[in-house]
Amino acid sequence: EVQLVESGGGLVQPGSSLKLSCVASGFTFSSYNMHWIRQAPKKGLEWIALIYYDSSNKYYADSVKGRFTISRDNSKNTLYLEMNSLRSEDTAMYYCAKGYYSSYFDYWGQGVMVTVSS
């Protein structure tokens, strides 16, 4: 059974940093591209980052480019999202998702909440 379990969220002040983790199980993690997607409270879905299976390529949404960094450790079956210079508009539920045919998202974690507020 595929499982994605996020952690590392919480309440932080504007301008601070946070690092999210997503531990994967039930599939060969090192063979799949992985994504981070977020959802602000009562809002829609926003894709924010993609990392290839071998970390050879990374892509970001303009809203987080230069502030967020996606990475992975295939030896630990873990995906990361390092978030710097956090803003109130980064307040959201953050989901990690497994890539399907490299283009879609077939498994999602339960999400981890990040709240940026003073």
Add this chain to the structure above:
Amino acid sequence: DIQMTQSPASLSASLEEIVTITCQASQDIGNWLAWYQQKPGKSPQLLIYDATSLADGVPSRFSGSRSGTQYSLKISRLQVEDIGSYYCQQAHSNPRTFGGGTKLELK
């Protein structure tokens, strides 16, 4: 960036009714289109990919279609477990973009 315009934003329908949700892409994305269902308090679930292909385990009452740059999700006979929000997503290019969502409620 490719914009995905989804309609309606909200929809109220009766059990067994046919429900249709549409997404308009701002440019040609071919068949690179997926639909997701998100039940209240839950993570999204993949329903349809490649515009018309049903994801594993998804009931056959769900179907997808394409006409040019307009894409549709159809629920042939609405069931109570179909209540939630629905999102389209283009997979043609980065950044991946979603439609604004459709909130489906029971009448």
